[in-house]
Amino acid sequence: MLDLQPTLVHPLVRLRPARADDWPALFAAANDPGIWAGHPAQDRWQEPVFRAFFEDGLASGGMLVAQDPASDAIIGASRFDSGRAKSGELEVGWTFLIRDRWGGRINPVMKALMTGHALAAVDRVIFLIGETNIRSRTAIERVGAALTDRVVEALLSTGPVTHVVYAIDRAGFAAGPLAPLWAQRLAVDIASKDQGQ
Numbered sequence: 632m633l634d635l636q637p638t639l640v641h642p643l644v645r646l647r648p649a650r651a652d653d654w655p656a657l658f659a660a661a662n663d664p665g666i667w668a669g670h671p672a673q674d675r676w677q678e679p680v681f682r683a684f685f686e687d688g689l690a691s692g693g694m695l696v697a698q699d700p701a702s703d704a705i706i707g708a709s710r711f712d713s714g715r716a717k718s719g720e721l722e723v724g725w726t727f728l729i730r731d732r733w734g735g736r737i738n739p740v741m742k743a744l745m746t747g748h749a750l751a752a753v754d755r756v757i758f759l760i761g762e763t764n765i766r767s768r769t770a771i772e773r774v775g776a777a778l779t780d781r782v783v784e785a786l787l788s789t790g791p792v793t794h795v796v797y798a799i800d801r802a803g804f805a806a807g808p809l810a811p812l813w814a815q816r817l818a819v820d821i822a823s824k825d826q827g828q
Contacts, residue, residue: 633721633752635693635711639744640817642700644737646744649694649708654685656705657696660729667727671761671792675727680788688725697728697741706732709741711749715783719754720798736812742774743812746799755800759783762793771797775807 636648649657658681667675674680688694693711698704707728716722723745728737746756758776760767772778776797783794804810 633711633749636695637748638819639695639748640700640819641740641744641812641815642817643740644706644744645698645700646695646709646741647698649689649696649710651689653696653705654682657685657708658682660705660707661727663730665730669764669766671764672787672789674788683788684725694725695745697737706737707741709745711745715759716757720757721749721753722757722759723749724758724760738770739774739809740812740815742771743809744816746804746809747813747816750799750801750804755798756804758797758799759785759794760797762795768795768797774809775799775803777803 637646638648639646658678661681662676662678664673664676667673672680672684675684688708688710691710691712691714695709695711696705697707697709699706707726709723709726712722712724714722723742726738726741732738749756757779758771760771762782776799779796779798781796783796785792785794799807799809
């Protein structure tokens with residue numbers, strides 16, 4: 632069975648299981664209206680809205696926080712989710728990063744770590760993105776995800792939103808731009824993982 636809360640490490644970012652005591656640092660990272668300006672949930676920077684997002688993430692059993700490996704500062708989050716996936720699939724998403732990490736390699740590395748991990752157990756990874764979220768759609772296309780003909784309606788804090796579904800299967804991952812980033816991952820010290828580091 633796939634571990635939905637692994638510790639995944641790359642020289643540029645560490646992903647580790649989210650914990651309840653991550654709330655202050657994660658909310659401090661998310662409390663920036665600019666992060667959410669192009670997102671369907673434009674109000675997610677507000678405490679009650681982000682609190683619901685955070686609690687839902689913890690309850691999902693698949694939420695990971697992203698840390699700067701040099702400073703351990705929390706710089707964002709992502710998660711694995713099976714609720715909207717079909718048989719043989721797993722969703723990677725619910726991702727955000729602080730704005731000073733935009734435009735670099737952190738987001739592709741996070742996608743590489745999570746997709747590579749998931750494809751050890753499932754046939755393909757899906758990504759649900761708000762239909763009008765051009766920045767995120769462009770980013771997922773750049774990492775090799777293909778647009779499918781599926782759409783999913785979701786009720787967010789701002790109302791109903793249509794999400795389009797992108798996917799990467801094992802062959803697409805191996806031939807695409809994420810595989811070299813996955814190959815750069817670092818071995819995880821199991822003792823550190825057990826201590827929640």
